[in-house]
Amino acid sequence: MKGAGGPRLQELIDLCRERGIPVRFEPRPQLDRAAGSAAHQGVVAFGAAERYATLEQTAAGSGLHVVLDGVEDPQNLGAIVRTAHAAGAAAVVIPERRAAGLTDTVGRAAAGALAYLPVVRVTNINRALEELKERGYWIYGLDERGEQSYDRVDYASPAAFVLGGEGRGLHQNVARHCDALVSIPMASGPTGGIASLNVSVAAGVVLFEWRRRQAAR
């Protein structure tokens, strides 16, 4: 609020600036309107409908992370969140740009899993992979160029799987940040033809193989 002050308000402003949250100063009537009431303490915060977690929070427990390098279809993002939760992952990591965010469509496709599985949104996927590595994570990239078949890898722990967006593999830079590239070999099939998987189905195949191997330990 314009003209308000004091050390507690200054602390809030400093915290917002530190975290890159925009701060605007407005006259009291504006704040009353935004808060829907005059019973506020001079500050109104606007939160997103869905809250994102931070890697700091999610990676502390060393649980499985699923990192998405540009999945654009909200149905796919939702199905991947649902699948990751069902496979026992600790978090899904998505980039801020050129990718689906947490919309209502994603929520519906996730079928309730968003209430349980934290989603981390990062500015830079490569930086997030570096941070995971610093925390002891092994990074497995799913890519058709991968020489190892997904069911032949001796997965180390803690692990993070990186999946590319629809219709393309991982970005070169992202692939370089992986400890190993793994692929899902497709059947040539009795009927022939080119075969590939939807990214959410590929996530299911790899994550449940990982889970199966964990259970067999």
Next chain:
Amino acid sequence: MKGAGGPRLQELIDLCRERGIPVRFEPRPQLDRAAGSAAHQGVVAFGAAERYATLEQTAAGSGLHVVLDGVEDPQNLGAIVRTAHAAGAAAVVIPERRAAGLTDTVGRAAAGALAYLPVVRVTNINRALEELKERGYWIYGLDERGEQSYDRVDYASPAAFVLGGEGRGLHQNVARHCDALVSIPMASGPTGGIASLNVSVAAGVVLFEWRRRQAAR
């Protein structure tokens, strides 16, 4: 065409009646319009955009069959056709009623797989399962009531997998036609909550486990 005749036309009419294809007799101007030209030989056939195969054709080779007990979402049907093809299946079987058929949306979600993998549309799923059994198939139903985990089953050959529609298991009658019911155990997960999979993701998990086991033989 009204008034046309001759043994070749009669043969066509007989074949249509034999296969249950409706035959209508119309005056020549109607036929010219339907054919988009007068250069026809007195007969115009209307084909569906997508052609269905028959169990007789697809089951002869003893390849894997994926039977869908009422998948209603065309995106899911398309993704399952794509997944079945990638896993090396020989055919997908769908019911005529209360289920998605082969629309353009399905074709797009199948990402080209429809050109290679035959889809059989049957009047009655239970009857189709009986026919597969008569041909020596082992029927595995995916259902959360299944006591065997999908990765612990010693799959016999030839095999057919039956998947239920979105948000529910197999119909009671369909479940009774299965030789075994198998389930995909979900993680309770570090974050808790109810977990389940989208039907196309579940298809991927089970079909690629089947494929992995085939390859290991």
